[in-house]
Amino acid sequence: MTTTAIPPEAKRAPAASPRSRTARRREGAAWVFLSPWVLGAIVLTLLPMAVSLYLSFTDYDLFSPPEWVGLRNYTQMFTEDPRYWRSVVTTLTYVVVAVPLQLALALVVALALKGMKRGKAFYRSAFYAPSLLGASMSVALVWRAVFNDGGTVDNLFGTGGWVNKPGWALLAVALLTAWQFGAPMVIFLAGLQQIPAELYEAAAVDGAGTWRQFLSVTVPMLSPVLFFNLVLQTIQAFQVFTPAFAISAGKGGPADSTLVYTMYLYDRGFVASHMGYASAMAWVLLAVIGVVTAVLFRTSRSWVFYASEGDR
């Protein structure tokens, strides 16, 4: 409404004239409109983060005031806590299993949907549904029941309850994540529809079969989208909590097999009341995710192809 009153020139060339009153006022208005989010970010995100950074250098049991201990939490974590390292290994295993599984499923379903003539919208919604439901505790609890002793999987295949077998429980968690492939699937689908049909026609003329077309046209053209999904899902997988919590009934068991990083963090903070230690763990996780993401970006130069940049 207000924008219509301002001539387009004023918008285009603010640098040419000294900052006019209108421009300043407009900037003020922008801040006012932003304020709920800015305040929210400060009060609900930045401030707690600063406090958690401080707490990570303290011994804090939730009841008595935090006590400064310097780097002790960090040294204890790295040198004296075997369970910490077990949780790191469990998390890495989970990331390596769950992320490729989920992305592969998402890609396969997206490819199948792409070729569909009818009912595409229906199937797209149907496959997306688990992602909407999956974030909820209730589905994770159902998942636990399905994979428990006497659950559906046990009855159908006689496998026993996966959630009570240390070798299998983590797979049940990974499957729950993989099942929620809706978000990457939709992104893949959008990416697939961007690939120009001429490329496939040209490849077909050159005698490329379906598989060849997939490898030489689809994969390179889709690589930016693949990369985007990979980074996003990896970051999420490192922070997995809800499915592991629900499937192990809050304990990370059996025998610590589903004790992923954030579960151990929760255990230290809220079960054992070592908030300082838990805060230190959170900051290490943040740093590790940062490093992993940076590494992914670094390697992406060699395998992600941006059509707009031409042939580099």
Add this chain to the structure above:
Amino acid sequence: MPGHRTKGFCASAAALALCAVLAGCGGSEESADGGKVVLRYTWWGNPDRAERTEQAVALFEKQHPDIDVTTSFSGYDAYKQKLATQAAGGDAPDVMQLDYRQIDQYASGGVLLDLAQQKAVLRTSEIDQGLLATGRVDDVQYAVPQGRGTETVAYDVETWKKSGVPLPDGSWTWSQWADSMRALAEKTGKPGATDPGQSEDAFEVWLRGQGRSLYTEDGGLGFTADDLARWWTFTDELRREGAVSPAEQTTQLDGSVENTPLGRGQSVTDANWDAPASGFLALVPTGVALAPMPSGEDGTPGQYFKPSMFLGVSADTGHPEEAAQLVDFMINDRRAAKILGASRGIPVNETIRDAIGPQLKDFDKTIADFQSSLDGRLKDPPQAPPSGDNALQSTFQRDYDQVSYERMSPREAAENYVTEAKAELRS
């Protein structure tokens, strides 16, 4: 036009934004319910205890029309995590049920109100003085126990009788107990008991049967890795023989009777506290009876009467008097006592105990009879466990998981536990 509008626009937008922030901080409890005082009261327990507690609370609300009590309960494991978080956030419920293990931590953390301030409405004169003292930390009465409890071997009477194995009588040693479990497993085809290796409580009973204790007087560890390795070797062998529950069953324990092997119909007995054992009746409708815990090989009893389920009042409560009234009601009111029965153990109020004792019926009577059969035979309870014990209880269970899933030897796991415990108790 726009120039005129902006100022008013900015102001109202700013006001709006502020409102949003303030709204997030608002919502005080006083404003609800037209001037009524609202108390929050939380506890842990099984559905049976919940039902009786709700009835008692309803009676309290009837007697005090100006007080509204909001209740909530959950299983013990979930309860203790939630309560710790609430307490840390300065949002502890007005009246909260506490375990013996929590008293020290909550009292020294400043979460609990000194109950002496409310002695006008909270009477303690009729309470067994020895039990009352267990709610004191540094000579301040922070909480009042609601009952006393002791551990028991609860068993499925019908299955045991059918098996032909002699029923437990007044007392048994750990090796006699183990023989019975082996015999039960052989005759019934299912394990005799829940694997007691996961339970810090059972370990304590075993340890005390040998004249030792979990913690020393000054809050250090009262046993060595050798002791623990012996205990876990004992239980691990029983598990391998099938006399106690397999790892897949044991790992599902979460403090509720529903998830014990006995509750699932997967074993004949379960070692538990006597009050919550009432929950087994709903799961084993053919009947549950109580036997004492096994004693040391020379007959030294390991179990003890533990003050159970304390009530404390939050130091931050807006209504200390009303909160104290509720505590008083739960402990000293005869009609409440009749409703509650032995759902939290045998009442601590001696007048009430004598008065309602003969009237107790069903499982409450079973518990009362069980406790009187032990009266005078048990040793004094240990002092309140140190703060770190709260976390160690789950560490104990977790470390034993490594043994029962055969990922560690009893010795390795025991050494792990002792290392973790020492670190926990130091901090």
